[in-house]
Amino acid sequence: MSMSCKKILVVGAGLSGAVVAREMAEKGHQVTVIDKRNHVAGNAYDFVNEYGIRVHQYGPHLFHTSNDKVVAWLSRFTEWLPYQHKVKALLADGRHVTLPVNKETSELVGKENVLDIFFRPYTQKMWGVELEDLDPTIRQRVPIRDDLNELYFPNDTFQALPKAGYTQMVKNILDHERIQVQLSVAYDKRMNTEHDWVFNAMPIDEYFDFKHGPLPYRSIKFHTTTVPIPKVLPTATVNFTHSEPFTRTTEWQLLPGHGKNPAYTTLTTEEPCDYKDNHMERYYPVKDSGGENLARYRRYEAEPKGNVTFIGRCGLYAYLDMHQAVSSALSISQGFQKVSPF
Ligand SMILES: Cc1cc2nc3c(=O)[nH]c(=O)nc-3n(C[C@H](O)[C@H](O)[C@H](O)COP(=O)(O)OP(=O)(O)OC[C@H]3O[C@@H](n4cnc5c(N)ncnc54)[C@H](O)[C@@H]3O)c2cc1C
Numbered sequence: 088m089s090m091s092c093k094k095i096l097v098v099g100a101g102l103s104g105a106v107v108a109r110e111m112a113e114k115g116h117q118v119t120v121i122d123k124r125n126h127v128a129g130n131a132y133d134f135v136n137e138y139g140i141r142v143h144q145y146g147p148h149l150f151h152t153s154n155d156k157v158v159a160w161l162s163r164f165t166e167w168l169p170y171q172h173k174v175k176a177l178l179a180d181g182r183h184v185t186l187p188v189n190k191e192t193s194e195l196v197g198k199e200n201v202l203d204i205f206f207r208p209y210t211q212k213m214w215g216v217e218l219e220d221l222d223p224t225i226r227q228r229v230p231i232r233d234d235l236n237e238l239y240f241p242n243d244t245f246q247a248l249p250k251a252g253y254t255q256m257v258k259n260i261l262d263h264e265r266i267q268v269q270l271s272v273a274y275d276k277r278m279n280t281e282h283d284w285v286f287n288a289m290p291i292d293e294y295f296d297f298k299h300g301p302l303p304y305r306s307i308k309f310h311t312t313t314v315p316i317p318k319v320l321p322t323a324t325v326n327f328t329h330s331e332p333f334t335r336t337t338e339w340q341l342l343p344g345h346g347k348n349p350a351y352t353t354l355t356t357e358e359p360c361d362y363k364d365n366h367m368e369r370y371y372p373v374k375d376s377g378g379e380n381l382a383r384y385r386r387y388e389a390e391p392k393g394n395v396t397f398i399g400r401c402g403l404y405a406y407l408d409m410h411q412a413v414s415s416a417l418s419i420s421q422g423f424q425k426v427s428p429f
């Protein structure tokens with residue numbers, strides 16, 4: 088091994104870990120990527136089921152960004168199918184209306200009812216709290232529009248799905264002679280001494296044995312079913328406004344490149360819950376209005392970390408969309424290369 092070729096461990100084969108691994112391998116380092124799951128791609132993992140339909144195991148992943156650098160980087164590893172996501176909300180009377188609420192939707196339900204129909208029940212289900220208790224930045228996330236635009240992501244310049252799926256895209260990122268991937272392998276602290284540097288996407292509170300207390304997350308139970316009907320929903324995703332615990336259903340075949348079964352269709356319905364009620368599956372960091380969770384994260388962030396850099400959603404305790412995860416991983420690895428101790 089040359090002086091400049093170091094042993095790097097990447098914990099987590101999700102997008103964040105895959106991007107860091109690739110950047111490090113291209114710099115000449117020898118990289119091992121481990122994941123405790125039996126697949127790569129983290130929460131963006133998708134697969135084709137026995138009906139020939141592509142399903143995203145951890146809920147619908149729509150790629151949308153205005154970050155050209157991220158698009159250029161990922162485009163080395165995938166072709167794209169253009170796709171602009173549209174969502175309908177199902178009202179109590181059976182009508183479907185456009186979501187996020189636009190001019191047409193607010194006129195149909197009455198502007199004064201928008202908060203109670205769309206936001207209040209969603210907040211209770213998604214975050215397990217009342218609308219008023221929510222961090223204002225989350226409240227601002229789904230704006231009410233004063234036009235007839237029907238797009239779920241109206242402002243992003245690039246909206247597409249990887250042609251052969253997210254799993255294949257991540258496999259392509261990891262396909263490098265200096266990257267070795269080991270699945271179904273959980274991180275162990277002894278690995279720090281066996282490597283020159285560790286990039287770690289595991290939950291930061293777990294790494295430090297919860298010494299400052301646990302960082303809470305919301306999770307989702309996914310209920311997937313296949314029915315002998317060619318098509319069920321008016322759009323790929325339909326959100327619910329009722330008070331049942333379910334937030335939305337996605338019909339996979341309505342996304343481009345997700346199969347064309349003429350007789351069957353597969354649907355996934357989401358039921359949000361606390362992560363403790365879902366095998367500690369951590370999906371969304373909880374932003375409490377008092378900011379206590381962030382303050383707790385800062386205490387973990389300030390801990391001495393030796394040869395470990397935390398990356399990704401759970402390492403940074405931040406809700407990162409895929410383009411943000413890629414952008415953050417690129418900054419961390421490129422920044423690291425500048426100040427590298429090697
Ligand atoms: C329900 C849901 C829907 C989403 N929808 C979208 C969307 O529409 N558009 C979008 O842009 N983004 C979406 N995202 C976000 C997207 O999933 C992430 O941005 C992306 O997956 C990058 O995540 P990551 O690599 O940082 O973490 P992850 O994907 O969580 O990967 C981290 C990996 O680390 C592994 N790991 C953890 N602990 C250990 C350990 N101790 N040892 C070994 N391995 C470990 C995990 O198994 C996991 O595979 C969604 C996320 C969720 C949860």
